[in-house]
Amino acid sequence: MRFQKYIAVLAVTTISLTLDSCKESLDIPAQGALSDQVLATRSGVDALLNGAYAALDGQFNNGGALNLAGTNAWEASPSNWVYGSIAGGDAHKGSDGSDQPAIDAIAKFTSDASNGFFNSKWRVLYEGVNRTNSVLRVLAQTTEVTEAERASFAAQARFLRGHYYFELKKMWNNVPWIDETVETAAASYVSNTEDIWPKIEADFKFAMDNLPATQQDVGRVNKWAAATYLAKTHLYQKEYAEAKPLFDQVINQGVTSNGLKYALVTKFHDNFNAATENNSESVFQIQMVANDGTNTIANANQGDMLNFPYGNSPFRCCGFFQPSHDLANSYxxxxxxxPIVESYNNQPVKNDQGVASNQPFTTDAGPLDPRIDWTIGRRGIPYLDWGNHPGADWVRSPGQTYAGPYSPKKNIYMQATQDLYADQHSWAPGTAINWNVIRFADVLLMAAEVEAQLGNLEQAQTYVNQVRARAANPVNYVYTYANPANPLAGYTNTPAANYKISVYPAGAFSQMGKEGALRAIYFERKLELAMEGHRFFDLVRWDIAEPTLNAYFNYEGTLTTDVRGGRFIRGKNEYFPIPQRQLDLSRSGGNSVLSQNPGYN
Structure with a gap:
């Protein structure tokens, strides 16, 4: 039995038995039907730890499209498709204006603290925190484990807690630190005025020092995932000298939990295919499983269930998460x-917006990075093995005017293997495609950023060129179908577009200087990691969110109606508002213990 299926079936049942009531404010459950003493066995701790892993996908309650007493699955998706990609300009909300309008407000930075999406994300992340704390509390009372087992249990729990808090920190910055020493009754009254970065560092450092290099179960985290996350934590704090030796170790010595030396896989799309997951590029993946016997898609990437082409597509639902014109032009x-780093929108990629699917259309003939067609579904180009994307017939908005002509692609399952890796036990699809929290290309680009910040421009270029060289391998071109009427029959050797990509020539970064090299690295992250939930958080930590996103609104707003009126305000929109529900529930003596983020009062 695969590890993810084990945690889905066993751990969720265990949690429902042991943690059956919640403090609504922070979702810190009180002791349930089974006491800590009863759980203080090796099997009890292991079950609680499995529950902490199970919380990674954010979908854990009744097994339907809702979790945590009415929260929509997509509001707390671990992919951060709303908070990272849409808010970062990678994509539009999609669908039409009447469906999930709260996302439009997030995309345009017009949301206030009452937007329910923020409360859903907060609650789900703190549920993960609570589960890790439960492991640590019960573990301290357990005598049925060896010291090696104790260290492993604690290290896995603290890694997961570090992950949940990293997500909270980058979303809201000012969040309360609740650990295993805080009594349930007191959890709602911990303030959010302390900087929690040092505590996140401590969790990842403990995990790095106490986890093995490999695990019997591929879904469990290892030493090198912890070292990577610790390096990333330093990077977010601009502690480049502290991050560099960690990235050096990870790149030179790191292996996956299943023992593969970290390396870029030859084929870019293998990172987004359930048949090739847990590969050499997998640093930290959230394990997904389809058709697990529960007759739900709760463990099948339910948080992204809306993000499939609509209309006459074979996916049934729901037309969300449409890549932006700005993203397409970046390729x-x-x-x-x-790449054309500064003026890519001056040479836009030809698209079919406003052209009906039964009208003629010729695709763009200019040079393009091949990653465009593994990231963005566009008319006339093979949509994996589903046939050529037909354009408007797969877009929900009439005329494609609301959110543009494009469809998402990295989250889409293959036609040939859909019986194995698609899950149709709901009104929208689920998939067995694992979610990459960190993959090795991300590591290389983070390391490149560190090297450039420290003045090591040649090394920074070497890392970037590794990523570009993989993309330039012809195996990463999209080829036309041998028989367009039957895409499953295979492909020709004719590329579907004019793909032209090269590495930076020797000395290029040195000639650019530090600032030019950093711009090139930032742009490479946009190209490589598009639609993977990173963009907004990258823009914020680089301190370029205001000019970049306001330029995006000015450009994209001339092409689609959904983002018109969007505006990013420096000093406010770098972080989302503390949810109003949390402010209300943390009141003591008539005042909220939690402080609202600047600009939202």
Whole structure:
């Protein structure tokens, strides 16, 4: 039995038996039907730890499209498709204006603390925190484990707690630190005025020092995932000298939980295919499983269930998460195959917006980075093995005017293996495609950023070129179908577009200087990690969110109606508002213990 199926079936049942009531404010459950003493066995601790892993996907209650007493699954998706990609300009909400309008407000930075999406995300992340704390509390009372087992249990729990708090920190910055020493009754009254970065560091450092390099179960975290997350934590704090030796170790010595030396996989799409997951690029993946016997999609990437082409598509629902024009244009390359970092929107990729599917359309003939067609579904290009994307017939908005002409692609299952890796036990699809929290290309680009910040421009270029060289391998071109009427029959050797991509020539970063090299690295992250939930958080930590997103609104608003009126305000919108529900429930003596983030009062 695969590890993710084990945690889905065993741990959720265990949690429902042992943690049956919640403090609504922070979702810190009181002791339930079974006492800590009863659970203080090796099997009890293991079950609680499995529950802490199970919380990673954010979907854990009644097994339907809702969790945590009415929270919509997509509001707390671990992919951060709303908070990282849509808020970062990678994508539009999609669908139409009447469906999930709270996302439009997040995309345009017009939300206030009453937006229910923020409360859902907060509650789900603190549920994960609570489960890790439960492991640590019960573990302290357990005598049925060896010291090695005790260290492993604690290290896994603290890694997971570090992850949940990292998510909370980058979303809201000012959040309360609740650990295993805080009594349930007191959890709602911990303030959010303490900087929790040092405590996140401590959790990842403990995990790095106490986890093995490999695990019997591929879904469990290892030493090198912890080292990577610790390096990332330093990077977010601009502690480049502290991050560098960690990245050096990870790149030179790191292996996956199943013992594969960290390396870029040859085929870019293998990172987004359930048949090739847990590969050499997998640093930290959230394990997904389809058709697990529960007759639900709760463990099948339910948080992204809305994000499939609509209309006459074979996916049934729901037309959300449409890549932006700005993102598509970013894949334009110059005559040498290098990206057009500053003025890519001046050479837009030809698209079919406003052209009906039964009308003629010719795809763009200019040079493009091939990653565009593993990231964005566009008319006339093979949509994996589902046939050529037909354009408007797969887009929900009439005329494609609301959110543009494009469809998401990295989250889509293959037609040939849908019986194994798609899950149709709900009104929208689930998939067995694991979610990459950190993959090795991300590591290389974070390391490149650190090297550039420290003045090591040649090394920074080497890391970026590794990523670009993989993309330039012809195996990463999208090829046309041998028989368009039967895509499953295979492909020709004719590329579907004019793909032209190259590595930076020797000395390029040195000639650019530090600032130019950093711009190139930032843009490479946009290209490589598009639609993976990173963009908004990257823009914020680089302190370029205001100019970048306001330029996005000015450009994209001329093409679609959904983001018109969007505006990013420096000093406010770097972080989301503390949910109003949490402020209300943390009141003591008539005042909220939690402080609202600047600009939202």
């Amino acid at each position: 334009r390359t110059d005559e040498t195959g290098l």
